[in-house]
Amino acid sequence: MEGQGPSNFSRRAILTAAFATLAAPAVRAAEAARWFTTSDGVRLRYLDAGTGRTVVFVPGWCMPSWIFEPQIQALSRRWRVVSLDPRGQGESEVPRGGYDPARRGQDIRDLLAHLGGGRVVLAGWSLGVLDALSYTDMAGDGRLAGLVLIDNSVGEGRAPPPRSTPSRFFINLRQRRDVTVRGFVRSMYKTPQDEAYLDGITRQAQRMSVEASIQLLSYPRPREFWKQSLYAVRRPVYYAVTPRLRSQAELVAQNHPQPMVEIFDGAGHALFVDEAARFNASMEIFLSQKAAWG
Template structure:
């Protein structure tokens, strides 16, 4: 389990096993590397080196009193990729992890990447006349207060969230430490910064193959965001996982794993 230190002095942990093309898995808000445990075995069996990141303030990584913004997360990803000397990697981000990948690409380009996969993350969370695929109910008018309550994730849309006990058991059986989610008041500025971003121009400029995926029953936004996002880049494609919500990699782990394996094999 490598530990690297970012250029602002924060220790980041990751799981790193297997050989072959690196597949870098970045979890969403509050989740740790173990959130990807159900994808580890299929990716390793397909002959890939699988690296799962604990972002700062998540999992086993450091929790500094600074850096609660997506741009910093993008730099953290660069520090990890550089420290591990990853080349030809496939970056896979779920939810905020996808925004982390786009922040990295915006800052550093795709020179060390062979491909990008996002799992149920719209590139623009604020709804607008030209983008009706944002977070349900989120507009410029309520952006400042929308995430200030403890139940912002209870949209009343999509499928039910995974049962915590069942998910914990499944992740442990797959070799992870179980389910964990560290959402604290200290990370609210990160969530707000995340919600303000618009990555459409970054998606359009990515010069490696891109796959945008969505959960058909996402609790946060319409699944149509996947096709609309892929349409921004001629090198992008999209797919929708039926029977899956926002955490498609947990709701339909076999389907997501197979999709990732096929995408990497196509490069």
């Protein structure tokens, strides 16, 4: 990863080896693992680091909070960084239900209530983009200083070409889950990643039931819903995407009143890992110069 010297690499190797065993994950000294209970009684975990104004990260499909470790370590020097394990993900409780956009949006609302007053920057990646937009649809943008949407469609223009046929992906999940998830995880990166790290992500991505994971990929909302939810947010928006979403990014830049748009041409879907230094620098600009904290 960019910017890591030998000592940082060693610490990361130790951390990811712990994740690969599915033991309770080790948390770096600067981080705290905290818990809260949602309004429907589900116990969720989040990582909490730093002090000051708050940015909240929501990971993608079946991913754990610690995938944002590059952001936690860099941004927490100046900001309070919170990274959520959504229900069924990371170390959070794995309930039987609640894997729908309305409940996931409410989970974010419950988290923000738990964190206390004041505005936050809410940052969602992949499925977390839809979770964040589900939150803004139900709660508005009153708690937001800004909204960060990382590499998912927001319903603008034409739908992007699918990465794979959903029905075939669902069949593969049901018939050979580990192989399918392992391949999906590897496809998220364009830069080499440590094997223990990839194995840890893969294992944690299989905590919820197969059918729950499929339900998460089958959100029953039309594309127009996501577009309307985005443009109902009048706070500043940072839309960071890979080239397949370039046309949507250009439309967001034209149509949103306070846009910041960036294309990560050389990165994979987990662009905040592939190009961590660049993404973190952009986040610093957004947090310090664009976000409406007042």
